[in-house]
Amino acid sequence: MASASTWVRAKSKVPVIGGTLAYMHDPLTLMRQLYARHGPVAPVPMPGATTAFVLGPDACGAVLQNGDKAFVNGWTLLVGPFFHRGLMLLDGAEHMQHRRILLQAFTRERIEGYTAALHPAVARELESWQGASGFRAYPALKTLTLNLATQIFMGGHRIGDPAELDRVNRAFIDCVQAAGAIVRRAVPGNRWYRATRGRALLERFLTDQLPAARDAGGNDVFSVLTRVEDEDGARFSDMDVVNHMIFLLMAAHDTTTSTVSTAMYYLGRDPEWQERVRAEALALGPDPTVRQLNELPDLDMVIRECQRLVAPVPVVARQAVKDTEVAGRPIPAGTQTAVCLQLSHYLPEYWTRPETFDPERFSPARREDRSHRFAWAPFGGGVHKCLGMAFSDIEVRTLLTQLLTRFRWSVPAGYVPPMSNVSLPFPTDGLPVDLRALPAVRTRTS
Numbered sequence: 001m002a003s004a005s006t007w008v009r010a011k012s013k014v015p016v017i018g019g020t021l022a023y024m025h026d027p028l029t030l031m032r033q034l035y036a037r038h039g040p041v042a043p044v045p046m047p048g049a050t051t052a053f054v055l056g057p058d059a060c061g062a063v064l065q066n067g068d069k070a071f072v073n074g075w076t077l078l079v080g081p082f083f084h085r086g087l088m089l090l091d092g093a094e095h096m097q098h099r100r101i102l103l104q105a106f107t108r109e110r111i112e113g114y115t116a117a118l119h120p121a122v123a124r125e126l127e128s129w130q131g132a133s134g135f136r137a138y139p140a141l142k143t144l145t146l147n148l149a150t151q152i153f154m155g156g157h158r159i160g161d162p163a164e165l166d167r168v169n170r171a172f173i174d175c176v177q178a179a180g181a182i183v184r185r186a187v188p189g190n191r192w193y194r195a196t197r198g199r200a201l202l203e204r205f206l207t208d209q210l211p212a213a214r215d216a217g218g219n220d221v222f223s224v225l226t227r228v229e230d231e232d233g234a235r236f237s238d239m240d241v242v243n244h245m246i247f248l249l250m251a252a253h254d255t256t257t258s259t260v261s262t263a264m265y266y267l268g269r270d271p272e273w274q275e276r277v278r279a280e281a282l283a284l285g286p287d288p289t290v291r292q293l294n295e296l297p298d299l300d301m302v303i304r305e306c307q308r309l310v311a312p313v314p315v316v317a318r319q320a321v322k323d324t325e326v327a328g329r330p331i332p333a334g335t336q337t338a339v340c341l342q343l344s345h346y347l348p349e350y351w352t353r354p355e356t357f358d359p360e361r362f363s364p365a366r367r368e369d370r371s372h373r374f375a376w377a378p379f380g381g382g383v384h385k386c387l388g389m390a391f392s393d394i395e396v397r398t399l400l401t402q403l404l405t406r407f408r409w410s411v412p413a414g415y416v417p418p419m420s421n422v423s424l425p426f427p428t429d430g431l432p433v434d435l436r437a438l439p440a441v442r443t444r445t446s
């Protein structure tokens, strides 16, 4: 069985610059090197403590499924102060109870309601996009998805003042970016400090809006959270609603932006695939239903392939609460554990030419994702598996179909966006694309 001494004796071969910097520089290369040197469990020096990197789908699956209940969520160390009591940061019976209540806000019926609001909201947002060469797609998408989140998640209680919208957006970014902070206490001007202020701003903002959200009795997520209950009649307190809203807005915002931005990149490199999915988008009616959006097989393959190539959440965090073993390797109690979902997406044992954009690998004839239950796991697994998966899928499809019917875009041959991996991955150059409006189609769908 594992012990602290065997763990300490397991020598890490990570460069002296340390795990955090190696990760930020190039997470996939780090994961590959660790897997080659150590196998499925690798010790990596990180701020505070050595972290166990769990690599490959067998080991990732074992930790996520958590058969012997050796792991709890490990996010508290990374983003605890900022996403305090969000669902992903809860454990055990309390997590199950909150998850049951929260699921009531994401039933099929509710998602249909959000989708009906989503379509016109995306159309409105895209009105402000102008064709241009060097159009910075990533920041435009980030603003768009935040606006959508405040409309779909907050309904009538939206942020009217653009300066306030900017402050809220900044607060989210600051909270998310704290995950990669090397100095993990607030010093004026540092990341931790900005995130602490960001959290306080979000709490104030949502607490102020909560009475209106409750009284409105609306069908947006905020209003719904003030009244949903589980089958035993358990409900959220006001503070629970605020905590869940902060986490949900974050969870929905950056991950969706990441998927759509990755799709804009790969479709921008591949005009053939872009035309293929555009044809599907053009065949949709003006206000597609959830069912119609779910019946777009080419777009479905493209989205899965983009989430394989750039997993919006490349790693999920756990902490061992007792001595345990994963894939035969010891992990002692107290070890911070990084479940490396992204590596599994690139292992040649499970994928043909994993570096290549090849959506057909998800076609019924190939289904490479079935090579292992955890070969493709962008939404995680086990009790913390993404609760917003179905909603996110609809949001991504709505966004991409509207983009495809309004614009054609390309990126220069050979262009590879430089990525930040401080927290969730994003292109630091803003993903410049050559964006051209499609005027004839624009009139048809708007």
Ligand code: HEM
Pocket (backbone or CB within 6 Å): 073, 087, 088, 089, 099, 248, 251, 252, 253, 255, 256, 259, 311, 312, 313, 316, 317, 378, 379, 380, 381, 383, 384, 385, 386, 387, 388, 389, 391, 392
């Ligand atoms: C492409 C989009 C998305 C991706 C790739 C994604 C990925 C993930 C992953 C990997 C986890 C598991 C974290 C863990 O195991 O510790 C997770 C959890 C979660 N996600 Fe998502 N997510 C996405 C969109 C969304 C959206 C749109 C929402 C809300 C509407 C959402 C809400 C949540 C919640 C509430 C949890 C915590 C579940 C729990 O702890 O029980 N996500 N997500």
